[in-house]
Amino acid sequence: MLLTVEDLHTRFITRDLDDRVRVAEALNGVSFGVGEGRILGLVGESGAGKSLTVTSLLGLLRPPARVTAGRALFEGRDLLALSEAALSEIRGSRIGLIVQSPRSALDPLARIGAQLVRVQRVHRRISEADARSRAEAMLVSVGIPDPRRRLEAWPHELSGGMAQRVVIALALINEPHLLIADEPTTGLDVTVQAQILDLLHEQVRRRRIGAIVITHDLGVVAQYCDDVAVMFAGQVMEQGAVAEVFARPAHPYTRALLASVPERLVLGTGKMLGGPPPDLYALPRGCLYGQRCAHAAAQCAAPPPMSATQSGAARCHFAGLA
Amino acid sequence: MIATMLGFAPLARARGLSRRSPMAAIGVLILALFVIAALFEPLLTQYDPVAADTTALMKPPGGAHLFGTDANGMDVYARVLRGTRYAFGIAIPAVLVAMLIGVPVGLLTGYLGGWTDEVLMRGFDAMRVFPSIILALAVVSAAGPSLVNVVIVLGVLDAPVFARLVRSEVLALRSGGFVESAVAAGNTLPRLLFVHLMPNALAGAMAQSAVRAAWAVRISTTLAFLGLGIQPPTPEWGAMIRQGAEYMVTGQWWVGVFPGIALILLSLGLNLAGDGLSELLDPRQRKAG
Numbered sequence: 368m369l370l371t372v373e374d375l376h377t378r379f380i381t382r383d384l385d386d387r388v389r390v391a392e393a394l395n396g397v398s399f400g401v402g403e404g405r406i407l408g409l410v411g412e413s414g415a416g417k418s419l420t421v422t423s424l425l426g427l428l429r430p431p432a433r434v435t436a437g438r439a440l441f442e443g444r445d446l447l448a449l450s451e452a453a454l455s456e457i458r459g460s461r462i463g464l465i466v467q468s469p470r471s472a473l474d475p476l477a478r479i480g481a482q483l484v485r486v487q488r489v490h491r492r493i494s495e496a497d498a499r500s501r502a503e504a505m506l507v508s509v510g511i512p513d514p515r516r517r518l519e520a521w522p523h524e525l526s527g528g529m530a531q532r533v534v535i536a537l538a539l540i541n542e543p544h545l546l547i548a549d550e551p552t553t554g555l556d557v558t559v560q561a562q563i564l565d566l567l568h569e570q571v572r573r574r575r576i577g578a579i580v581i582t583h584d585l586g587v588v589a590q591y592c593d594d595v596a597v598m599f600a601g602q603v604m605e606q607g608a609v610a611e612v613f614a615r616p617a618h619p620y621t622r623a624l625l626a627s628v629p630e631r632l633v634l635g636t637g638k639m640l641g642g643p644p645p646d647l648y649a650l651p652r653g654c655l656y657g658q659r660c661a662h663a664a665a666q667c668a669a670p671p672p673m674s675a676t677q678s679g680a681a682r683c684h685f686a687g688l689a
Numbered sequence: 690m691i692a693t694m695l696g697f698a699p700l701a702r703a704r705g706l707s708r709r710s711p712m713a714a715i716g717v718l719i720l721a722l723f724v725i726a727a728l729f730e731p732l733l734t735q736y737d738p739v740a741a742d743t744t745a746l747m748k749p750p751g752g753a754h755l756f757g758t759d760a761n762g763m764d765v766y767a768r769v770l771r772g773t774r775y776a777f778g779i780a781i782p783a784v785l786v787a788m789l790i791g792v793p794v795g796l797l798t799g800y801l802g803g804w805t806d807e808v809l810m811r812g813f814d815a816m817r818v819f820p821s822i823i824l825a826l827a828v829v830s831a832a833g834p835s836l837v838n839v840v841i842v843l844g845v846l847d848a849p850v851f852a853r854l855v856r857s858e859v860l861a862l863r864s865g866g867f868v869e870s871a872v873a874a875g876n877t878l879p880r881l882l883f884v885h886l887m888p889n890a891l892a893g894a895m896a897q898s899a900v901r902a903a904w905a906v907r908i909s910t911t912l913a914f915l916g917l918g919i920q921p922p923t924p925e926w927g928a929m930i931r932q933g934a935e936y937m938v939t940g941q942w943w944v945g946v947f948p949g950i951a952l953i954l955l956s957l958g959l960n961l962a963g964d965g966l967s968e969l970l971d972p973r974q975r976k977a978g
Contacts, residue, residue, distance in 0.1 A: 425873055427869060427872055427873060429864070430802075430803065452877070455875045455876070455877055456875060457875070458872070458873050458874065458875040459873060459874035459875030459876075460875055464870070464873035464874075466869060466870055466873070468866075471866035471867060472866060472867050472869075472870045473867055473870075474867045474871070474885060474888075474889065475867070475889065476888045476889050477888075485884070486874050489874060489875050489876055489880065490875055534870075537870075537874070
């Protein structure tokens with residue numbers, strides 16, 4: 368395993384106007400693994416904690432959010448225990464991040480070439496000329512025509528798809544071992560979405576690196592991912608190989624997701640899934656999905672363990688039987 | 690087009706500016722005249738601004754003395770020109786000092802928030818509780834009315850303005866977007882602040898710098914007018930207006946009015962140019978080609 372996340376807990380700890388401490392239990396024991404050369408799809412509805420998982424791993428949380436427990440082993444080191452300086456060395460060189468909305472991810476006051484050069488020089492000694500020629504080669508490999516001219520372009524001159532290609536180039540140029548893409552196709556039109564996902568897929572395969580793709584879209588998972596982890600209320604409810612899990616979903620939530628349409632998730636209506644996510648300030652003691660689950664029984668008042676299924680593992684008392 | 694080809698890019702740009710923002714162009718023009726006055730003062734008048742001439746006391750404007758002469762027989766036109774050097778000589782370093790202190794503080798407090806923010810910004814707030822002119826008066830009278838003291842006092846007093854401007858920009862930038870990407874790319878805090886955040890947070894402060902220079906000119910001339918800044922017969926505008934004020938009632942208006950007009954014009958020029966600067970410094974508004 369390239370990255371192994373175990374029992375990750377993240378809390379938002381604030382005080383209200385009466386000075387009472389309020390704790391939002393946002394991540395409640397997230398565990399998953401990413402293998403070398405494999406793409407993991409992280410799915411779930413809005414607010415399930417997909418992006419928060421990634422920001423927790425990379426140490427990008429801002430107060431009042433903080434990691435309260437867990438381990439994340441990457442290349443033999445626990446990301447959650449590293450100092451800020453050590454983590455800075457890993458970020459951008461060993462782990463590349465592709466954020467949502469590519470336009471705002473680019474520095475508006477720096478030319479594309481300057482940004483590609485900068486990100487290399489953060490992590491290694493390299494001459495301006497070498498960095499520039501590597502930048503040009505990188506733009507070619509992410510499918511940007513006329514790269515020499517594009518190096519001189521300002522971010523606002525790029526189309527959305529082009530900007531996302533540049534963001535991918537920025538994430539890959541230091542040859543990371545793990546690539547994390549947080550909803551890489553939000554805000555792009557459908558044909559461009561497919562191109563970007565094809566590009567990501569091809570780059571991960573060609574470089575034999577691991578990748579995490581966060582998405583709402585089960586179609587994206589089915590087509591581009593090897594493994595899937597389904598998140599709900601800050602927990603991974605079910606994980607396994609995509610084909611297996613989609614063919615034999617063991618968790619009621621996965622089944623409900625598969626029966627639902629992705630548009631409903633984005634809109635947050637999710638009627639077929641039966642109601643809102645649980646209140647993070649007052650989580651139920653037992654199964655977090657219990658309130659919405661059609662199969663809830665007496666056992667569900669106790670927290671379900673992650674148990675092995677035919678297709679992988681699921682956090683459900685009835686996973687073996689269902 | 691031809692101007693650009695011949696290497697007269699500034700000319701072409703000036704034409705562009707006057708078309709997009711006529712007021713800013715006027716401001717730049719006024720500033721240019723003052724800069725010329727400051728640089729080429731000896732070429733623009735035959736008189737020495739501090740040479741007394743007892744044969745020509747209190748001459749009205751016209752004839753050999755364009756703006757007349759003062760009670761020492763010094764040429765007012767030459768003195769107004771020389772005064773430009775003092776105005777710039779105080780305003781520019783004062784604004785630089787203010788930015789040197791204010792910009793890093795704004796970057797740090799805006800990005801880090803929390804206790805750093807509270808302590809530094811409340812300290813600056815405490816400074817701004819007092820009217821700046823009173824504070825400047827107190828400090829300069831305590832430290833002594835030298836040019837360097839005036840510059841430092843004005844710079845420190847104005848630092849909170851730049852800190853606030855930069856801080857508010859950083860607050861808008863720090864969550865998400867390219868700042869988060871920059872952290873995710875492994876940038877350390879100093880690099881993040883000065884390479885990534887500073888250029889993006891500086892536009893407002895840069896535009897404001899001209900306006901703050903106008904403020905520095907006004908405060909420094911006020912200090913001199915009150916007798917606390919530079920002392921006569923040094924040809925500083927505030928000191929000259931103070932001298933001229935004594936003669937206003939007897940009808941010899943020119944001693945005080947000409948440096949007053951110069952002061953107002955320079956203030957106006959700086960303010961107009963400041964508005965234009967904010968547009969020019971934003972590449973998103975810069976046209977291609």
